[in-house]
Amino acid sequence: MPFAPQLASSHWVDSVMKTLTPDQRVAQLFMVAAYSNRKRIDEDSVSTLVQQYGVGGLIFFQGGPVRQSKLVNRYQSQAKVPLLVAMDGEWGVGMRLDSTTRFPYQMSMGGIRDNQLLYTMGQEIARQFKRLGMHVNFAPVVDVNNNANNPVIGFRSWGENRENVTEKSYQYMKGMQDAGVLAVAKHFPGHGDTDTDSHLALPLIRVDQRRIDTLELFPFRSLMRRGLGGVMIAHLNIPALDSTGMPSTLSKPIVTGLLKQKLGFEGMVFTDAMNMKGVISKYPPGDADVRAILAGNDILEFSRNIPLALRMVREAINKGLINQEEIDTRCRKVLALKQWAGLNHYKPINLKNLYQDLNTPHANYLTRRLSELSVTLLRNQNKLLPLQRLDTLRLATLTIGTKDTTFFQRMVADYAPVQHFWLPATASLNELTAMRETLKPYNTVLIGVNNLGSLPATNFGVTPEVNVMLHELVGQKQKMIVSVFGNAYSLSRIRDLDRADAVLLAYQESQNAQEVTAEIIFGGLGATGKLPVTVSSRYPIGAGLTTQGGIRLAYSYPEAARMNNNLEARVDSIVNGAIAAKALPGAEVLIARKGVVVLRKSYGTHSFADAPAQAGKSSRPVRNTDIYDLASVTKVSAALPSLMKLQDEGKFNPDMTMGQVFPEFKGTNKNDLKLRDVLTHQARLKAWIPFWQNYVKKDGTLRHRFFHADSSRRYPLPVARNIWARKDFPARIHKAIGGSPLNDKPGYVYSDLSFIMYPAFVQAASGQTIDQFAQQNFYKPLGATTLGYNPTRRFPLARIVPTEYDSLFRKQQLHGTVHDEGAALLGGLSGHAGLFADANDLAKLVQMYAWNGRYGGQQLIKPETLAEYERCQFCPDNRRGLGFDRPATNPAVNASKNASQSSFGHTGFTGTYWWVEPKEDLVVIFLSNRVNPTRRNNKISSLNVRTNILQVAIEAAQKVGKASVESAVPKE
Template sequence: MHDRNLSRRTLLTASALTASALAGARPAAASSRPDRLRRIVAGMSPEEKIGQLFVMRVYGHSATDPDPADAEANLARFGVRTAAEVVERFHLGGIIYFAWANNTRDPLQIARLSNGIQRAGLAGRSRLPLLIATDQEHGIVARIGRPATLLPGAMALGAGGSRTDARRAAGIAAAELAAMGITQNYAPVADVNVDPGNPVIGVRSFGADPRAAARLVAAQVSGHRRTGVAATAKHFPGHGDTTVDSHTGIPVITHTREEWGALDAPPFRAAIAAGIDAVMTAHIQFPALDPSNDPATLSHPILTGILRQELGFEGVVVTDALTMQGVREQYGDDRVPVLALLAGADQLLDPPDPAVAWRGVRDALESGELSTARIDESILRILRLKERLGLLRDPFVPEHAVERRVGTRSHLAAADRIAEGTTTLLTNTGGLLPLGRRRTPRLLVVGADPASPTGTTGPPTGVLAAAFAEAGFAAAALPTGTSPTAARIEEAVAAAADRDVVVVGTYNVTAGSPQRTLVARLAATGVPVVALALRNPYDIAHLDGATAALAAYSWTDVELRAAVRVITGGVRPRGRLPVPVLRADDPGRILFPTGHGLSYGR
């Protein structure tokens, strides 16, 4: 927790330090045909072996016919123009999809891309299919948007507290990924978010209670396994107590070994016990676990000593993206992949310069720094996973079936039902909510309008206003952004004059945020203000004057529609805070404890 005071550490960790250890780890199942897999490894050239260790991004919607701009991006990065040629050149073992790399336009296109990549893999000398991965956490991180089903994210599920819902959500996500040919999901997040200022985890975590997070992580692992998609618990040994984003710097975790065991370890232990296929590393320093201060991704004591030997994990260890600054600060891009393998990693994700990374591993293998036996261990783990997923038998997906398996009515209905249990009512002065008990008020919807990565069209204020309109409320939308100007605030105040209630969507409010001024100025008009946190539930600590406040945990349409149903009384609020909210003026005191959440009387 870095330089924060001891009282705050005590406040956030005391209950966790007394938590009892969860059930012991259960090793991953061994391959049913180990001799066959070893023969495959023995028949591979050193170049093919090296390639199997890498998971790289490619550009384009097609494996063989990318758009000109994507072809140029592939040429600049890999020296070839198409995804199929990248697979061939580097003998790749895996691919990762990103929306910004133009990989995920729509479900049918994704399925065709996946099949094209698998054809490229089978055309190589080793004739091996690839693991195709993406980050479909849901909530604020989802690489595939509509018409795929959008689901509540981790902290929303933490607020719902239902293992059944967490399992169902993961099962839906995995079933739709499988239909599109995606075989590995970099989810669930197993980090315990004990730092409200965490810039990179936050609502991606199930919450601040390690035991509650462990139960939901295990449920999501189960949901993935039932549908034949590999789940990946991340980010080991725990990224929940950081104030530095590992994309841009290297965080330092100052937990003691005892604190790690009580706070950070339980979700990973639970994931392993539930049969997790893969674990992703964190680019963080953790001196109590490795005093060398190497990032965990490059730490033999952490990956081999703790994850493998102490926790008993026998599955695939994948690094977080090697493009991130947290793993590049101490070593060159040619050395990082080598050190990760020596530490115990199996898959090397998204190196910044693929050719440099590939040559670095080759040179280490030729010099003897990396032994053939060490490389073969990782390849066997990767092949076991491919075999378990059925890829060695048939890696292709039926393209004609995609549309009836993705974004189905039953999946969409389940997403709405799950989301209804997550919205958390934090305050409700004078019983303002639910709206419309006596008459239907005229609403003004203002506030944040962050760009949604999940396919929703228009700003969240538009989504909210539309949802209110569907519920029979006259709602005007006036987006004011995350940093409203004084002029925009005055415009919102003027617009509130002929409205009965103002709903304000807030987004990561801080002490100096002009969003605070917006809420205060609106409240000063005398018009009741409903504040709806579109991401972090901690916003309420910085807001004065709101008549009622709720947390939605995400701006995606499934969670915003659920919040509207709660606000208007279509459903009763059932969500409970999965994290404590500390006072803004005194971070040593709790404003709302974990488990807080109001409801409506019958």
């Protein structure tokens, strides 16, 4: 329930009042500034004010959550009456404290249409306040910002429309107060139409009373009617309300006459900081404090000199200027607020798990979601966005204003191959000319304008050089997409935006804002934001285009896909347990639901620290961009999609025979084998053939006529480091497969042999090698940069995760070359093994399967073809689809107990795995190198690591419950 001044007559308030001297009652009206990032002498000075003078409260500024909480506990233990603790947390505690959640600025959210999310934000901010032992938030800012040159409000306001400001402020306010934290609307009677910073001087408001009543006071009046608990008075000179020139904080006509009497506000009235030049430039400390009390304020914030202020207030009381009864009434009101906040049952802050309790998955999701709804698309010529046909684009990013790789650039790289470039905001003409030449090979350039400012006096950080750069770059034959990571008003200072092909406004430079902007560009998300202010005639309030989302993967948190927020913790437990058990040195997990990547996390290291290959050196931590040997996952990630594509083209179908597909098998025992039986592993083919054993001597050394230390026309096939194989190995292996016997008995036997042959068929049918065919038809359209064979040709070795130490054949640590011996003899190019990828790029291919062959707006495989390959062909005797694996009778083999019979996927010998659960719209990918340092380690299977992760993912989807962020509807 909202704060009620009636609590001032409660038993607890009465009992405390009896213990306070008249001077201590005055002290209860003061809140002093505190910091958790300053020296011990500063902390001790606050202790003195608490112990010696009995101040009523604290307002915390910069620092950290643990340090601040320790100080709060210290100060509370020293206080005779529990202290009221406050903060300016307009965008949450992260506005002041490091390592905590920072919600978007109010103006960033001014154009979102789902106001109910702001109620949820208010609740979450209040939860964090209470966890930190705080009771009052000096928020929301309800100023209607109708002056683009406002130097102090600007991005802190919801915008220029009074109704929009009011409704958003109400939701934020009610969310906080319903959760037990007092909301303080500011800055009364309205700070939105100023061109002076009240921190530096006293702003003059040059409008009449009617305008103030209909515009500035509109949000305050509405919120007061609906339970607003607190109001902060601004330092303003408003002749229409007080002709004396008195700062509004010290003005009785404004504080008492207008706020308390005319508007009837009975809640808590706070001054703005009493150390600001807007008040003390004319009225020095002490004098200003007396005048603030005379004006009718209940609590004075950040008084510059507490001992002086208390002495001068006492003198004013003694002189009869201030009535002690009025002091007592306000003291009771302060105590009533303390009781409302629960301080009558004060408990110290528990420091255990403080960081985790503040940075919850829900908090992370909520700030991400608010950013998603905020980013505004202002220009989109010829519906360029979301970008289509990635295989036709030559992408570059250009960041103006910073020399470091930005979050925006990293997210762009998650979607497509791209080259990054940078220019300073004050680039020289030579630098600009050179950059223009550098960008010429690219047909699409994504420009990010970064490191902007918030002040109109500095042109919002838009330098003349920035405008010269944009003038020279936009309007060329290339497609230019400009993203502005800064204040909305900065758009009016950036020239030539109307010549760009697309323009996006992200409002700020946070990680969320930058990543979300990239997601909108590529269609992971749709654009929905609207401008909350008028920037120019071209970009008026309400401007904002919409685009389609969900055509590519998006990135968020479990809550975004209606999954239980304990998902990450449960996956952490499984993977960290597997690493501790030495089942694998490291791994990456990616889980997506409804096209949203909700978990993408790496664990462990590339190798065990005690592995022989690691002697004397530390192993590299696994990163999300690391590339893994996919082993048998190659079958369903290269060979199988190629076959399906050829079937769509009428060049293949599973009812053909091996003799029809492979001419060399005519007249052999493979001639009449149907591909439907072959692809379901029931065609009596041998499981595998150890081809390599025919090419080593009895002592295990390589037969030199088949291998060479250097590549040449005769030895072009890479087998391992400094080992190159003869070019006739593919023919030799194909011949060996053709001559191999069939199994004596029919039935299911998992076999590599046909998949070794499919690249030859793909080349014969398409004229391209399998890597070329897969790249052209799948990996490039998907933007899957890392998916491919022989990764050392494209990526540094440090990015590739090592596999086994091969002690039998190649006698070396395998790193960057395929683990499978048969695929190695084929130069790493096979249909059964040889493919490498990182989890993100593999997820694009798997999501394409989950989306019935469609991704990025392109139908890459016909839905009916994919459906045929996914379904069980010979159930119940054989679980397999065509190439795809499906749940086994024993769920520990390949799926989990909750996996449906419509689910499908594949496992890889090196410890890789992906699985699709259509019933939950779920994709699970697990990449590891469990064969490092030896394949004899099979703990990954005995511990059911991969299937357990699938199980917790399914449970997280099934057990999420009915409640969600969007359903949290406030009740008046």
